[in-house]
Amino acid sequence: MKSASSVIPTTMRAVVFRGPNDFVVDHIPTPAEPRRGTVLVRVRASMICASDQKILAGKFPATRFPHVPGHEFSGEIAASVDGSWPVGTRVGVEVHVGCGVCDRCREGMYTLCLNYGKPDSGHAHIGFTIPGGLAEYVSVPIPALHVLPEGVSFLEGAWTDNLGVALWALERGRLVAGERVVVIGPGAIGLCVVQLARALGAARVTLVGRGERFDRVRGLADGFVDARDIAGLAGSADLVVEFAGTPDAARDAIGLVRRGGRVVLGGATGLGTTLDGLDLSAIVRGNLDVLGSLANPKGVSARALTMLAHGKVDVQRLVTHKFPLMVFDEAWRTFSERREGAIRVMLEP
Numbered sequence: 001m002k003s004a005s006s007v008i009p010t011t012m013r014a015v016v017f018r019g020p021n022d023f024v025v026d027h028i029p030t031p032a033e034p035r036r037g038t039v040l041v042r043v044r045a046s047m048i049c050a051s052d053q054k055i056l057a058g059k060f061p062a063t064r065f066p067h068v069p070g071h072e073f074s075g076e077i078a079a080s081v082d083g084s085w086p087v088g089t090r091v092g093v094e095v096h097v098g099c100g101v102c103d104r105c106r107e108g109m110y111t112l113c114l115n116y117g118k119p120d121s122g123h124a125h126i127g128f129t130i131p132g133g134l135a136e137y138v139s140v141p142i143p144a145l146h147v148l149p150e151g152v153s154f155l156e157g158a159w160t161d162n163l164g165v166a167l168w169a170l171e172r173g174r175l176v177a178g179e180r181v182v183v184i185g186p187g188a189i190g191l192c193v194v195q196l197a198r199a200l201g202a203a204r205v206t207l208v209g210r211g212e213r214f215d216r217v218r219g220l221a222d223g224f225v226d227a228r229d230i231a232g233l234a235g236s237a238d239l240v241v242e243f244a245g246t247p248d249a250a251r252d253a254i255g256l257v258r259r260g261g262r263v264v265l266g267g268a269t270g271l272g273t274t275l276d277g278l279d280l281s282a283i284v285r286g287n288l289d290v291l292g293s294l295a296n297p298k299g300v301s302a303r304a305l306t307m308l309a310h311g312k313v314d315v316q317r318l319v320t321h322k323f324p325l326m327v328f329d330e331a332w333r334t335f336s337e338r339r340e341g342a343i344r345v346m347l348e349p
């Protein structure tokens with residue numbers, strides 16, 4: 001095995017979700033030496049996201065406790081048996097790895113793999129069904145790796161998955177240059193959508209959300225509208241992209257798009273969220289395309305990384321706080337309580 005010049009320790013620090021609402025930073029065994037098809041990554045930058053909150057709350061059925069979370073991370077290869085992924089290569093990671101042989105995987109839609117949650121098939125959802133990157137080391141299947149372009153830092157590279165999710169939503173929505181876009185949800189993904197929409201030539205991008213967060217993100221969008229004042233936007237968008245994850249936001253999205261326009265719903269991925277109070281004629285008589293968007297299939301994260309490398313999107317601004325992995329506790333509270341308008345909290349193992 002080719003190993004990094006520094007010796008890989010047999011134990012490592014990692015965040016461990018021991019059970020619902022019970023976590024600790026612990027010393028656990030470092031993942032085993034990589035076999036064919038995987039590499040060992042030394043994590044350099046790793047973020048917390050709302051999905052981690054769902055996992056910790058026990059609302060993600062495919063996750064088994066104890067569990068090492070973390071699915072927004074970058075690092076460098078620490079051990080590899082694959083010559084095309086040498087030790088020291090700087091990588092970002094996307095989190096869905098398909099079995100590669102089912103009907104959906106063959107279409108490139110490995111995010112919809114029919115063998116979800118069956119590790120023996122080769123399927124992996126990094127940080128969800130297998131251990132993730134809120135740790136010093138993580139074993140990563142090779143199909144999840146993206147080489148970080150020159151000039152892209154580890155901090156930026158930790159956005160590999162998120163940027164792909166944002167770009168996929170815009171591709172679902174068939175954005176073309178000169179259109180008016182409304183983005184609902186000023187979280188990390190929504191703010192990536194805003195920037196990518198501008199980069200793709202949108203004429204005007206309006207961000208809808210809670211007013212308090214707007215101070216942090218002035219300049220990223222062309223207009224800012226508090227969610228309570230959304231009625232003024234009716235009919236004003238060719239494309240609405242929703243990343244707020246609430247029924248209200250979904251209803252607003254469908255209500256404010258112009259007739260004949262497109263609505264992409266990307267936020268409400270939790271099971272059991274239902275949509276009441278929607279007049280279906282808004283969709284039928286509006287001739288709307290209402291589209292769900294899940295994650296980042298078809299290698300879209302690679303294109304998103306290229307846009308990052310070309311300066312089309314600024315993610316550094318969205319990292320509002322940084323902590324060492326040891327004080328995960330503090331980082332977790334900062335993120336989950338949205339202290340100081342926290343958008344993304346970065347851990348540096």
Ligand SMILES: [Zn+2]
Pocket residue numbers: 048049050051071072
């Ligand atoms: Zn996430």
Ligand SMILES: [Zn+2]
Pocket residue numbers: 098099100101102103104105110112113114115
């Ligand atoms: Zn599959």
